[in-house]
Amino acid sequence: MRKKVLILGLCLLGVTHSLSSKDKKSIPLYKDAKAPIEKRIDDLISRMTLEEKVLQLNQYTLGRNNNVNNVGEEVKKVPSEIGSLIYFDINPELRNSMQKKAMEESRLGIPIIFGYDAIHGFRTIYPISLGQACSWNPGLVEQACAVSAQEARMSGVDWTFSPMIDVARDPRWGRVAEGYGEDPYTNGVFAAASVRGYQGDDMSAENRMAACLKHYVGYGASEAGRDYVYTEISAQTLWDTYLLPYEMGVKAGAATLMSSFNDISGVPGSANPYIMTEILKKRWKHDGFIVSDWGAVEQLKNQGLAATKKDAARYAFNAGLEMDMMSHAYDRHLKELVEEGKVTMAQVDESVRRVLRVKFRLGLFERPYTPVTNEKDRFFRPQSMAVAAQLAAESMVLLKNDNQILPLTNKKKIAVVGPMAKNGWDLLGSWCGHGKDTDVEMLYDGLTAEFGGDAELRYAMGCKPQGNDRSGFAGALDVARWSDVVIVCLGEMLTWSGENASRSTIALPQIQEELVKELKKAGKPVVLVLVNGRPLELNRLEPVSDAILEIWQPGVNGALPMAGILSGRINPSGKLAMTFPYSTGQIPIYYNRRKSGRGHQGFYKDITSDPLYPFGHGLSYTEFKYGTVTPSATKVKRGDKLSAEVTVTNTGSRDGAETVHWFISDPYCSITRPVKELKHFEKQLIKAGETNTFRFDIDLERDFGFVNEDGKRFLEAGEYHILVQGQTVKIELID
Numbered sequence: 001m002r003k004k005v006l007i008l009g010l011c012l013l014g015v016t017h018s019l020s021s022k023d024k025k026s027i028p029l030y031k032d033a034k035a036p037i038e039k040r041i042d043d044l045i046s047r048m049t050l051e052e053k054v055l056q057l058n059q060y061t062l063g064r065n066n067n068v069n070n071v072g073e074e075v076k077k078v079p080s081e082i083g084s085l086i087y088f089d090i091n092p093e094l095r096n097s098m099q100k101k102a103m104e105e106s107r108l109g110i111p112i113i114f115g116y117d118a119i120h121g122f123r124t125i126y127p128i129s130l131g132q133a134c135s136w137n138p139g140l141v142e143q144a145c146a147v148s149a150q151e152a153r154m155s156g157v158d159w160t161f162s163p164m165i166d167v168a169r170d171p172r173w174g175r176v177a178e179g180y181g182e183d184p185y186t187n188g189v190f191a192a193a194s195v196r197g198y199q200g201d202d203m204s205a206e207n208r209m210a211a212c213l214k215h216y217v218g219y220g221a222s223e224a225g226r227d228y229v230y231t232e233i234s235a236q237t238l239w240d241t242y243l244l245p246y247e248m249g250v251k252a253g254a255a256t257l258m259s260s261f262n263d264i265s266g267v268p269g270s271a272n273p274y275i276m277t278e279i280l281k282k283r284w285k286h287d288g289f290i291v292s293d294w295g296a297v298e299q300l301k302n303q304g305l306a307a308t309k310k311d312a313a314r315y316a317f318n319a320g321l322e323m324d325m326m327s328h329a330y331d332r333h334l335k336e337l338v339e340e341g342k343v344t345m346a347q348v349d350e351s352v353r354r355v356l357r358v359k360f361r362l363g364l365f366e367r368p369y370t371p372v373t374n375e376k377d378r379f380f381r382p383q384s385m386a387v388a389a390q391l392a393a394e395s396m397v398l399l400k401n402d403n404q405i406l407p408l409t410n411k412k413k414i415a416v417v418g419p420m421a422k423n424g425w426d427l428l429g430s431w432c433g434h435g436k437d438t439d440v441e442m443l444y445d446g447l448t449a450e451f452g453g454d455a456e457l458r459y460a461m462g463c464k465p466q467g468n469d470r471s472g473f474a475g476a477l478d479v480a481r482w483s484d485v486v487i488v489c490l491g492e493m494l495t496w497s498g499e500n501a502s503r504s505t506i507a508l509p510q511i512q513e514e515l516v517k518e519l520k521k522a523g524k525p526v527v528l529v530l531v532n533g534r535p536l537e538l539n540r541l542e543p544v545s546d547a548i549l550e551i552w553q554p555g556v557n558g559a560l561p562m563a564g565i566l567s568g569r570i571n572p573s574g575k576l577a578m579t580f581p582y583s584t585g586q587i588p589i590y591y592n593r594r595k596s597g598r599g600h601q602g603f604y605k606d607i608t609s610d611p612l613y614p615f616g617h618g619l620s621y622t623e624f625k626y627g628t629v630t631p632s633a634t635k636v637k638r639g640d641k642l643s644a645e646v647t648v649t650n651t652g653s654r655d656g657a658e659t660v661h662w663f664i665s666d667p668y669c670s671i672t673r674p675v676k677e678l679k680h681f682e683k684q685l686i687k688a689g690e691t692n693t694f695r696f697d698i699d700l701e702r703d704f705g706f707v708n709e710d711g712k713r714f715l716e717a718g719e720y721h722i723l724v725q726g727q728t729v730k731i732e733l734i735d
Contacts, residue, residue: 030365031109037360041353047108050345053352054334056083056110059291059325062098063088080106083355084291084323087114087157090123090434092370095156099368110356111364113210115159115291118433119178120144122151123379124556125428125435126388127395128497128533129164129190131552133180133577134618135394136659136683138193144391145197147384148433150207154378156370158362159210161258161291163194165245166215169590171578172225174501177430177533177553179220181577182590182615184241185678188248195252203255204363206371213249214258215293217275218242222262225587226502231262235709236671238264243711247284255288255358259321261296268303270296271312276320279711289322289354297327309333314342322351380439385557392554393561394657397574398619399538399548405525406547407568407621408485414457415483416444417476417519419465419512420491420531426465429533429553430498439556443489443529446559450567458482462519465493466509473518480522487566488516489529490541494553497533505584507537520544529562535580538612550574568621573657573683575618582612591615592674616661622652622688626725635732638715642698644722644729650686659683660694663723664703669716671706676723679703696722704733 029035030044045053060078062085074094078085080101087095095114103109120126126144135141145163152160164178165187180190191213198211218238221231233242246257259276260269269275270292280286297316298309306312313329314337324330337343359365398406408414420426424440448457462476463469480486490512495501507513519526528545530536533553542548549572551562564570581589586604589611596602603609627647636642648658660683663676680696680703698704705715715733722729 033366037357040360040365041356044108044110044356045349045352048352050335050338050348052081052108052110053348054330055079055081056352056355057323057334057348058082058328058331059084059086059115059323061086061088061326062114063094075101081110082112084113084115084159086325087116090155090375092154092156092372096369096372103368111359111368113158113355113359113362113364114156115161115212116152116157116433117162117431118148118152118157118160119162119164119431120148120429121388121433121435121555122148122155122157123434123439124148124151124381124384124388125432125439126555127392127558128177128429128553129180130177130533130578131395131554132391133186133190134397134552134574135391136575136577136681137391137394138189140387140391140394141190142193142197143387145194146200146207147381147387149198149200149209151378151384153207153209154370154373157209158364159212159256160198161212161214162198163191163211163249164214165191165249166218166220167242167245168220168578169588170222170225171506171534171581172503172584172587173220173222174227174430174497174503174533175220175499176535176578177497182579183577183592183678184244186577186681187245189681191245191249191254192252195249195254199253199255203361204367210255210358210362212256212258212291213246213254215260215262215269216246216257216280216290217260217269218264219260219262219269227500228261231264233264236707239707239709239711243279250280250284250286255361257286257288257290259290259292259296261293261299263303268300268305270321271300271305271315271319273319281320283711287354288358289351290320291323292316292321292325292327294325295327297321297324297329299327310337313337317343317347317351322354388555388557389561392551392558393564393570395552395554395574396562396565396572397550397576397617398565398572399550399580399613399617400542400545401547401619403546405485406527406549406566408451408527408566409568411451411484412455413483414447414451414455415479415486415524416447416457416459416489417462417479417486418489418515418529419461419463420489420529421459421461426491426494427531427553427558428494428555430494430501432494432555435556441557441559443559443562446563447487447566449560450563450569462515463511465491465512467511470511470514473515476515477518477522480519480524483522483524485525485527486519486522487527487529488519489531490516491531492533505537506534506581506587507584508541513540516541516544527566535578537581537584539582542612571621571654571656572618573620573659575616575659576613577615579611579615580613580617582608582610586611592677594672594674620656620658622650622654622656624656624658624686625649625651626727629722629724629727629729631722631729631731634730635734636700637734638700640700642700642731644696644698645693646724647691647693648684648686649691650688653688655685655687657683657685660724662696665721665723666704666706667719667721669706671708673706700733
């Protein structure tokens with residue numbers, strides 16, 4: 001009997017093994033999580049029809065209709081084979097419904113990648129990116145991007161259209177708010193930090209998402225700061241100024257890039273094979289994909305390149321643009337272009353491969369759905385709000401502090417005036433994700449929390465952000481006369497910066513300037529607090545302000561940091577990442593211009609030619625004394641190692657953080673170079689009375705070398721300068 005049972009058991013085991021082997025063989029290779037990604041991609045592409053491949057290269061939208069009764073209808077409108085959707089909701093249910101359709105109703109079950117513009121936060125909104133750059137703290141920005149990734153991924157978003165790293169030197173352009181200022185290297189450092197924050201070591205983790213470097217490339221060079229317009233960029237300038245941040249972001253592992261709207265010297269960015277194929281794919285070996293900006297493929301018609309949408313699809317696709325965002329050019333015409341031989345199947349397969357590669361790396365084939373959680377678990381976590389507060393504090397720049405009016409001590413009566421004092425919405429800044437004004441702590445509330453126990457605060461709006469209504473001036477002046485000090489909160493409305501927000505002047509509206517002049521009649525110290533998305537023209541406000549604190553648009557948790565700086569609880573450490581012109585008429589004005597043929601002439605005759613506040617400007621409540629910059633050698637050969645050090649002593653009575661900017665200059669070069677170029681920066685906290693050492697490890701090819709019009713780096717023998725805080729150290733490179 002036992003023998004029969006043993007035989008039966010062995011037979012059943014054999015049948016089970018046979019069935020399991022058969023089931024394993026029946027599973028397509030592309031669904032085998034243990035198989036190498038490239039083999040899975042090969043297998044999947046081999047099974048796809050041309051129609052299925054084309055749909056993978058298109059991006060539609062989902063979630064604009066927030067009526068829950070229409071969710072089913074909204075999902076029905078989208079083909080199950082679509083490659084990507086821009087997801088406008090904040091909850092994963094709708095996303096999961098659409099993903100279920102893709103996984104179960106499409107023939108091959110290819111998951112959708114869901115994207116969204118989480119530029120400086122998803123729901124917990126951080127300072128605008130331009131403000132973040134003024135912190136000079138890439139590690140802190142990395143933490144903020146990690147929070148954004150956690151909130152977005154848990155809400156159903158796998159992919160953010162961020163960071164924006166367009167070098168921008170014209171503050172009339174509204175999108176300066178979204179980038180990291182005027183310096184190429186700075187944009188590159190923060191690009192890399194953002195990529196690390198969004199993607200981490202493993203994009204498939206439940207709290208990470210894919211990054212997207214935008215706008216590739218030269219968008220920030222828009223003529224006269226007008227959005228979307230033509231840009232004239234020489235090949236050499238393209239390489240030495242505009243491409244560097246993207247190269248640094250690609251090296252950091254950015255999964256995707258977004259093509260730019262602008263026409264670059266006659267070839268639009270979204271149809272530019274040199275940029276997208278020659279540089280990005282061939283030279284930099286980027287293996288992710290490029291998505292167009294919204295409608296950018298169809299806009300090739302407006303730019304005068306393509307006569308029809310079909311032509312636009314051909315130009316963009318053949319140039320190397322893999323995914324069409326909302327032009328409906330690829331979905332309508334790509335199949336026909338292949339059939340006509342104007343696009344090859346090999347090109348289609350390669351583009352699909354790049355899209356699928358990102359989806360596999362995100363883990364979407366194994367975990368296509370987002371776990372459903374409540375908003376409390378996702379948003380405004382204590383550690384997230386702490387990062388928001390710290391980043392806001394370090395982003396704020398003390399521009400002026402005459403007679404040490406700040407910090408405010410022993411002030412018993414404080415007047416708080418201005419249209420930004422009790423204004424939550426405009427503190428969020430442009431591209432504020434899913435932020436709400438009700439999430440924002442208002443400046444007045446921050447001041448009350450900071451000073452309320454020791455002083456009495458009174459408020460008057462004074463005026464609205466714009467218009468001609470001066471009826472509130474009298475009440476504001478009465479409050480100012482009552483006070484010991486007047487805190488005036490002025491600035492830009494949220495809609496005045498960001499996309500399609502170019503302005504002919506960077507001055508605040510006249511009504512706001514007149515309010516400060518009126519308040520000055522009270523004879524009390526005036527502390528100006530600025531809320532804005534771009535550098536401002538302050539030449540009329542600066543003389544009537546005893547102190548000026550630039551807080552940018554600080555997001556949801558900037559009020560207490562602002563108040564903490566005014567009280568002295570926080571020592572300001574921000575420094576400008578973008579020049580503040582003396583007037584709009586000076587634009588463009590930036591620190592790393594090239595030299596003039598007549599350095600003693602060519603200046604404005606009616607105003608100064610100097611900026612009001614230069615790149616790197618920022619005051620502290622303590623004093624820092626720099627020691628002598630000491631290089632490891634003054635003569636070097638190619639391949640040698642070189643470093644330089646400088647000590648910085650906090651000679652004041654308060655602890656403070658200082659950022660040391662290391663510039664280089666090449667006085668004479670076969671291709672003329674900027675007067676100086678930032679190559680390294682480091683921020684350290686220095687306690688009162690203590691001395692810290694800052695070090696710059698110099699790579700001669702990278703830091704002393706330059707780049708020609710074809711992107712080839714070269715290093716010439718001769719004299720180089722290392723520049724730090726007014727010091728110049730000469731280094732000789734010998735053959």
